Amino acid sequence: MEKIKASILTIGDELLIGQVIDTNSAFIAQELNAIGIDIVRRVAVGDAWDEMWKALDEEQTHADIVLITGGLGPTSDDITKPLLCEYFQTELIQNEDALVNLKKIFINRTLAEKQMGQALLPKACTPIPNTRGTAFGMWFERNGKIIISMPGVPFEMKGMITDFIVPKFKQTLQLPTIGYRYLLTGGLGESAINDRIQTFEDQLPKGMGLAYLPDLGKVRLRLTLHGDNLEEVNRVLDEEFAKMKALLPDVIISDNGDSTEVALGKLLKSQNLTVATAESCTAGNIAHIISSVPGASQYLLGGIVAYSNQVKHEILHVKSETLEKFGAVSEETVKEMVQGTLNIVHSDYAIAVSGILGPDGGSDEKPVGTVWIAVGTKEYITTKKFQFRHNRERNMQLTTNHALNMLIQILRHANA
Amino acid sequence: MEKIKASILTIGDELLIGQVIDTNSAFIAQELNAIGIDIVRRVAVGDAWDEMWKALDEEQTHADIVLITGGLGPTSDDITKPLLCEYFQTELIQNEDALVNLKKIFINRTLAEKQMGQALLPKACTPIPNTRGTAFGMWFERNGKIIISMPGVPFEMKGMITDFIVPKFKQTLQLPTIGYRYLLTGGLGESAINDRIQTFEDQLPKGMGLAYLPDLGKVRLRLTLHGDNLEEVNRVLDEEFAKMKALLPDVIISDNGDSTEVALGKLLKSQNLTVATAESCTAGNIAHIISSVPGASQYLLGGIVAYSNQVKHEILHVKSETLEKFGAVSEETVKEMVQGTLNIVHSDYAIAVSGILGPDGGSDEKPVGTVWIAVGTKEYITTKKFQFRHNRERNMQLTTNHALNMLIQILRHANA
Numbered sequence: 001m002e003k004i005k006a007s008i009l010t011i012g013d014e015l016l017i018g019q020v021i022d023t024n025s026a027f028i029a030q031e032l033n034a035i036g037i038d039i040v041r042r043v044a045v046g047d048a049w050d051e052m053w054k055a056l057d058e059e060q061t062h063a064d065i066v067l068i069t070g071g072l073g074p075t076s077d078d079i080t081k082p083l084l085c086e087y088f089q090t091e092l093i094q095n096e097d098a099l100v101n102l103k104k105i106f107i108n109r110t111l112a113e114k115q116m117g118q119a120l121l122p123k124a125c126t127p128i129p130n131t132r133g134t135a136f137g138m139w140f141e142r143n144g145k146i147i148i149s150m151p152g153v154p155f156e157m158k159g160m161i162t163d164f165i166v167p168k169f170k171q172t173l174q175l176p177t178i179g180y181r182y183l184l185t186g187g188l189g190e191s192a193i194n195d196r197i198q199t200f201e202d203q204l205p206k207g208m209g210l211a212y213l214p215d216l217g218k219v220r221l222r223l224t225l226h227g228d229n230l231e232e233v234n235r236v237l238d239e240e241f242a243k244m245k246a247l248l249p250d251v252i253i254s255d256n257g258d259s260t261e262v263a264l265g266k267l268l269k270s271q272n273l274t275v276a277t278a279e280s281c282t283a284g285n286i287a288h289i290i291s292s293v294p295g296a297s298q299y300l301l302g303g304i305v306a307y308s309n310q311v312k313h314e315i316l317h318v319k320s321e322t323l324e325k326f327g328a329v330s331e332e333t334v335k336e337m338v339q340g341t342l343n344i345v346h347s348d349y350a351i352a353v354s355g356i357l358g359p360d361g362g363s364d365e366k367p368v369g370t371v372w373i374a375v376g377t378k379e380y381i382t383t384k385k386f387q388f389r390h391n392r393e394r395n396m397q398l399t400t401n402h403a404l405n406m407l408i409q410i411l412r413h414a415n416a
Numbered sequence: 417m418e419k420i421k422a423s424i425l426t427i428g429d430e431l432l433i434g435q436v437i438d439t440n441s442a443f444i445a446q447e448l449n450a451i452g453i454d455i456v457r458r459v460a461v462g463d464a465w466d467e468m469w470k471a472l473d474e475e476q477t478h479a480d481i482v483l484i485t486g487g488l489g490p491t492s493d494d495i496t497k498p499l500l501c502e503y504f505q506t507e508l509i510q511n512e513d514a515l516v517n518l519k520k521i522f523i524n525r526t527l528a529e530k531q532m533g534q535a536l537l538p539k540a541c542t543p544i545p546n547t548r549g550t551a552f553g554m555w556f557e558r559n560g561k562i563i564i565s566m567p568g569v570p571f572e573m574k575g576m577i578t579d580f581i582v583p584k585f586k587q588t589l590q591l592p593t594i595g596y597r598y599l600l601t602g603g604l605g606e607s608a609i610n611d612r613i614q615t616f617e618d619q620l621p622k623g624m625g626l627a628y629l630p631d632l633g634k635v636r637l638r639l640t641l642h643g644d645n646l647e648e649v650n651r652v653l654d655e656e657f658a659k660m661k662a663l664l665p666d667v668i669i670s671d672n673g674d675s676t677e678v679a680l681g682k683l684l685k686s687q688n689l690t691v692a693t694a695e696s697c698t699a700g701n702i703a704h705i706i707s708s709v710p711g712a713s714q715y716l717l718g719g720i721v722a723y724s725n726q727v728k729h730e731i732l733h734v735k736s737e738t739l740e741k742f743g744a745v746s747e748e749t750v751k752e753m754v755q756g757t758l759n760i761v762h763s764d765y766a767i768a769v770s771g772i773l774g775p776d777g778g779s780d781e782k783p784v785g786t787v788w789i790a791v792g793t794k795e796y797i798t799t800k801k802f803q804f805r806h807n808r809e810r811n812m813q814l815t816t817n818h819a820l821n822m823l824i825q826i827l828r829h830a831n832a
Contacts, residue, residue: 016455018445019629022438025460029434039432040467042460044441051456051478058474062467213435277700277721283707284693284700287721291699294775294808302727304720305693305703311718311761315731345727359710391571392710 004037004173007063009055010044011071011080012152024069024154031161035169036176036226037065047071052083060145067165070152072135074115080149081122081138088140090124097129098136105134128164132156137164179233181223181241184253186260186405190214193221197247205236216394217401218253218260253408260404261293267411268299268349275407276347277303278316278337280328280354281371285400301347306337306354316340329354329366331383334374338381349410351375351403355386357395371399375406382406420453420589423479425471426460427487427496428568440485440570447577451585452592452642453481463487468499476561483581486568488551490531496565497538497554504556506540513545514552521550544580548572553580595649597639597657600669602676602821606630609637613663621652632810633817634669634676669824676820677709683827684715684765691823692761693719694732694753696744696770697787701816717763722753722770732756745770745782747799750790754797765826767791767819771802773811787815791822798822 008028014020022044029039041062045051052071059066071080085092099119102111118134121127128137128148133156140147148165150157169175185193190212194201201210207227213220223241227233245255254263268275277287287303290296304315309328312318318336326332337352355371362368369388374381386402388395424444430436438460445455457478461467468487475482487496501508515535518527534550537543544553544564549572554565564581566573585591601609606628610617617626623643629636639657643649661671670679684691693703703719706712720731725744728734734752742748753768771787778784785804790797802818804811 010458015441015458016445017449018442018447018455021442025431026434026437029432033433039434040462040464041471042426042431042458044458046456048456054478055457062470279700281707282704283712283716284695284703284719284721287700287723288698288704291697291723292809292812296699297723297777300699300723302721302723302731303700304731305700305718307703307707307713307716307718315718315720315760344731361713393708396708 004065004175005040005063006032006037006065006067007041007043007059008039009052009059009066009068010042010152011047011052011068012044013046015044015070016046024152024157027154027158028067028069028161031166032169034178034180035166036178037169037173047079049079049083052079053087056083056087056147060147064144065146065148068147068149069157072137072149072151074118074134081120084125084138084140084147084149085122088122088124088142090122092120093123094119095121095127095136098127101130101136102134128160130156130160131163132159139165139168177227177230177233179225179227179230179237181237181255182257183221183241183244183248183255184218184258184260184263185221185248185251186218186253186408187402188219188248188251190219193219193248193251197221197244200240200243200247204240208236208240215401216397217405250409252412253405260401260408261289264290264404264408264411265293265296265299267408271411271414273349273411274299274301274347275349275351276301276341276345278306278334278341278350278352279303280306280312280337280352281357282353282396282399282403283307285396286351286353286403289400289404301345303345304337304341312337315344317343327366329356329370329372331372331374331385334372334383335376335381338374338376339378342376342378349375349377349407351407353399353403355388355395355399357392357399359392369395371395371402373399373403373406375403375410382410420481420591421456421479422448422453422481422483423457423459423475424455425468425475425482425484426458426568427463427468427484428460429462431460431486432462440568440573443570443574444483444485444577447582448585450594450596451582452594453585453589463495465495465499468495469503472499472503472563476563480560481562481564484563484565485573488553488565488567490534490550497536500541500554500556500563500565501538504538504540504558506538508536509539510535511537511543511552514543517546517552518550544576546572546576547579548575555581555584593643593646593649595641595643595646595653597653597671598673599637599657599660599664599671600634600674600676600679601637601664601667602634602669602824603818604635604664604667606635609635609664609667613637613660616656616659616663620656624652624656631817632813633821666825668828669821676817676824677705680706680820680824680827681709681712681715683824687827687830689765689827690715690717690763691765691767692717692757692763694722694750694757694766694768695719696722696728696753696768697773698769698812698815698819699723701812702767702769702819705816705820717761719761720753720757728753731760733759743782745772745786745788747788747790747801750788750799751792751797754790754792755794758792758794765791765793765823767823769815769819771804771811771815773808773815775808785811787811787818789815789819789822791819791826798826 125138135151138149209224211222306312317340334352338350341350352374358368371386374383541554551567556563625640627638722728733756750768754766757766774784787802790799
């Protein structure tokens with residue numbers, strides 16, 4: 001079966017002047033990839049009639065489906081709708097669903113005439129409902145090509161992709177059966193993981209792909225298999241996925257697509273445990289990341305941002321002798337930070353970090369990037385020293401990710 | 417003068433499967449816009465020979481300059497260099513500078529043969545030095561078009577744009593004179609700012625543009641003027657910029673391009689003041705953002721992540737009666753959180769926040785999005801209530817940005 005090819009066409013000056021970073025395309029690509037449609041090109045053009053017309057023509061020479069985002073607002077520089085009308089030689093007619101939707105959104109406000117235009121849609125298109133905003137999407141078909149127009153607002157676009165476009169693709173297109181398995185690992189680099197699983201990789205069934213998707217301090221591994229029969233695809237994937245997991249038992253963060261913070265939250269909740277942090281160099285980022293999961297207040301009690309030595313000493317009760325003798329960035333200090341946090345916040349677990357993120361503050365003995373992390377309970381504390389080699393921001397992220405991973409591995413182990 | 421047009425061509429499968437969000441293009445667009453070059457298109461294609469070749473041809477029909485990023489690594493799926501070699505009918509030769517650079521980077525490691533290939537460059541190109549990695553860039557010229565190839569690694573690409581490409585454009589191209597002024601404001605929405613400065617906007621000299629670049633809780637205003645004479649452009653811009661600032665004295669964060677956290681750091685340092693935080697719903701993010709500026713330890717002492725009521729009471733000494741009578745999300749609680757922080761961290765200023773970010777935890781009286789912020793000293797405390805209407809993540813960012821802005825306005829006022 002020929003793979004179906006799609007191109008993403010983004011309309012809007014804001015993308016060409018660097019004002020906005022395009023996150024829409026990544027979402028669309030992920031959703032379409034998951035159902036077996038290949039994105040072959042992504043193109044952004046400005047709010048310019050000729051450029052957009054030419055791009056529409058061109059993209060149909062590259063792809064079977066063109067997904068357009070942007071240019072659907074009610075102002076005069078939003079040209080997508082009039083252009084598509086002319087492109088498909090059709091006219092605007094009032095759409096009742098779009099009108100009802102519009103009136104619902106403006107229930108307590110006056111509808112200006114230019115907003116009323118949002119209820120007009122090209123006669124030749126299949127309207128795509130927008131449950132999250134005023135601009136409906138449009139679905140055109142001509143000469144075997146599908147042209148889809150969506151708003152540029154990520155939240156509205158995502159609703160259309162999930163609720164309408166992907167289901168309609170699944171119904172109307174001949175798509176391959178495709179399966180994925182994701183393993184999120186922490187603490188090992190790409191090449192170290194490769195060393196462990198190369199032999200496994202070499203024996204993968206024909207057609208199964210393994211991708212390494214590295215991030216700071218973590219690597220996501222993805223198994224992909226195309227096939228004709230979904231049950232068979234899932235059976236083979238499950239078999240290989242189990243083999244892969246068995247090779248990496250000590251570094252697994254999640255095997256179901258969960259992010260680090262979601263995986264950590266589930267581990268803590270299922271064991272009815274609480275956590276607190278004592279953060280020097282990350283200055284609150286670890287607690288903040290833990291808190292980003294809805295319901296985190298069940299297991300995150302709080303923490304201390306111990307940026308100054310005074311806070312380390314007076315609030316966390318790190319001994320002055322420890323700070324003087326070993327320094328703020330030392331195994332002894334992070335250990336005492338864990339103990340102090342457990343004593344004053346009364347959590348089951350505490351995470352403590354102290355390091356030199358740069359660009360300044362390094363020394364021969366403790367260069368920029370030196371970070372100590374401690375994780376533990378009243379009974380035992382694990383510590384680890386890291387030497388990062390990136391800039392301040394990345395060193396901070398690495399510290400955060402490694403600290404969370406250390407706690408996850410302890411909890412997974414305790415649970416086993 | 418005809419404006420010079422550029423197109424950005426990004427090579428790499430990772431952009432088409434949604435694995436990576438393209439931040440390079442925004443950077444390139446900003447840097448080129450600043451010297452008067454228009455980006456007319458941005459195109460991403462996979463690591464596929466034919467697709468890339470066609471895209472190269474096509475982009476030259478749209479633009480005078482094509483900037484390619486990606487596909488320069490040492491592995492076999494990195495096809496940019498061999499393709500450009502064939503495209504420009506030239507051959508690879510060893511480049512001495514690239515070799516010296518490579519040996520420097522591998523000083524303590526063995527250079528594998530595929531890495532040695534990084535020192536080979538097409539004969540027909542002007543090499544672009546890479547001070548931050550192994551892959552040199554390439555600059556080709558043919559038929560009046562400029563084709564530039566850079567690595568996809570953002571840090572390396574940025575070095576080439578700043579140190580080599582922009583200076584060479586300035587030297588060799590006839591660029592328009594263009595000037596910008598940026599005013600970062602906090603606390604007022606786009607339309608509220610518009611109400612204040614509409615009359616000013618209406619009287620702007622011909623050719624001067626004003627753009628509103630809204631972000632969460634802040635709006636960046638940009639004045640742009642093209643002209644022939646740089647001195648004249650700057651004189652007119654300064655004049656109008658002063659008028660605009662005079663209309664927004666109470667909401668200015670910075671007038672020199674500084675971010676919120678950099679502006680805050682400068683205000684604290686120049687007044688020799690320190691700050692600490694007490695964060696419930698943001699769980700450390702405010703301290704973390706303050707700490708992201710190198711040297712922040714001069715003014716950030718630390719803080720308390722007071723996620724649980726127990727931490728609010730036991731560590732920050734918020735009274736039990738206050739928590740019982742008014743609740744954790746109340747003016748009284750954030751005020752006592754400020755006082756408690758000042759007492760235990762001994763900073764000059766403290767910021768305290770408490771709110772319900774959602775999706776759960778709201779009530780009729782205090783719906784999701786209710787946030788109280790207090791900022792103050794031992795002498796006085798300012799409080800403000802907010803009602804945000806976004807998701808958890810955006811409500812958290814809004815809380816952070818408004819809290820930082822409140823402190824900035826106090827410090828700017830105290831300084832005046």
